[in-house]
Amino acid sequence: MRQKVKSFIVEVNKNNLMLFLLGIAIFIVMGILQPRAFLRAANIRGMGVQFPEFGILCFGMMLAMISGGIDLSLVGIANLSSIIAAVVMLKEGGSVYSIVLGILCALLVGAGCGVFNGFLIGYLKIPAMLVTLCGLQLYTGLGLAITRGPAITGLPAGFDKIANGSILGIPHSVIVFVILAIIVSFLLRSTVYGHQMSFMGTNEIASKYSGINNLKITLITYMISGILGAIGGILISSHYNSAKTDYGKSYTLLTLLIVVLGGTDPNGGKGNVLGVTLAVIVLQLISSAFNILRINSFVKTFVWGLILICTMVITRIIDNRNVRE
């Protein structure tokens, strides 16, 4: 019996276990410090509306990172596609049909931006980091050219329900997040594409010589990442009930931090949905705890950077020890 438990613990990813314990620890500490404010239903609901926004972007970042690249343009894609959705919805007059059309357009724009990234990375062999950094500028600039600065408001009634509404007390955005988590997990574990992608991330040259079409895999990866960006963008704009180019500016660093914290290898090849999901929740708990304790929001930037560095250093030291053994 004891052996069984032991082997089970060894089998469950150590990183995920640590994240899980960390999450519980935050819950306990905050429950003791501020039981009223932290454990209140409104706070937990508020968290439920917030974390899917960047959580979905994290999945895009994770896919790009597993394939051996990185996607820094996600926030740009998110804002551009939500702006296009807003423009379409306003033009079509604000019926339910227009909302659906707007969302479809946003997904198309996201996919298009992703394919553009993928083309530059996979075909022209420009490093992903540079392409997506430029992409961020390009997509933000395009969004700015459309909005001319101010936010687009007056979105049709009902659009704000996408992020702010709920079924049986569960916010819609959480449901979207869970569905996407399952889809991405399925893609990674049970499809040929997912396995080919992680092979490519581990060793690009070896995957090329073993007959994997690297260009195709890169294009698909960044397209999915772009679509995820667009979904994140719709949730963000639905949450604020408006669309603007500089929403979610801090999310780029945050998604990178979460993905690395969630056990994704920055050099490519490794990563799992469960780890990233746990990391998303832990980060949201920390963020919420900071708000309740009324800590200056700039401290958050500082702490996030610190967590990012510490996680990577600890992982690296553990890895080095394993290699030596």
Added chain:
Amino acid sequence: MRNSFKKKCTTNEAIVAYTIIVLSLVIGLMNPAFFDFSTVITLSRAMLVTLIFAVIEMVVIISGGIDVSFPAIACFSSYATIRIILVCGIDNIFFFYAIAGLMGIFFGVLNAVLIAKLHLPALIATLGVSSVANGATLAFLGTEEYSNIPSHIDSLSKSFLFACTNSNGIVYQMTSLVLIPIVLLIIVYLLLKFTTFGRGIYAIGGDKNAARIAGFNVTRIQSIIYMGAGFLAAVGGVTYTILMRQASPQNLMGSEMMVIAAVVVGGTRITGGHGTVLGTVLGVVLIALVQNNLIMVGIPAHLQTFVVGLIIVLGTGITSIRAKHIANSAKV
């Protein structure tokens, strides 16, 4: 003979130079006010700090890394030092540069440990350091902007090399701070071209393992680069503070994008191993020209981010296509 001439005319630097000339002609035709010596002065003022940052970024990229933490380091060290100066009433330019430089070196050491010692990916490590430095500045040092720079330090912003008057009678003066990037450029040029250390930077950017086997101490070279980058980032921050006559905790944040763009447009390969000082200078000139003169050509302000982004994508695309072409062409 003819072949080498042809080669010289199609180098990356030459292409950037042609672009600059064509662009200046276009701007000048649309707005004759551009063809005035005052433009040179305005441009060099705008480029001054970018040049300092671009040179360090170039060296880091040549060595096969990347550094996105320099704006945060620059802000932290110049802002923290100006606070010390204001509290203690020390009015000394040398003190300003020295203390800020020390703080810059501290962050540089942090980068060096993470990247050279622990072999973490440079982008993510420097992004983390950037977040720490920026968060620390805003959370622990404050968000207030100071424009009461002590008089002795402030006097540097009012010392000029020469002045000229344009046709409307407006006097343009070349600030003497422009000497800092010029001296820096010459030093880095000599360092990269004529020292073993400089050749080592190219070597580890080309192939780290080959460089190690060839006898270069990779860890030491990388550490020195990141420490130097931290120091020079601080110098850039201090120079910016003096130039603007105002200390702000985050006005440089976000400039990393433009600097990386300028370096890459100037022909430095982001994968490391290639890059020249001249190319970087031309890249900075091109980006500064675009940024400062889009309004003169009549492109509205809300389109500028997009146009700059487009130019960067085109610039990097051309560089990469050339690199791909060279890689695929027949080797002698």
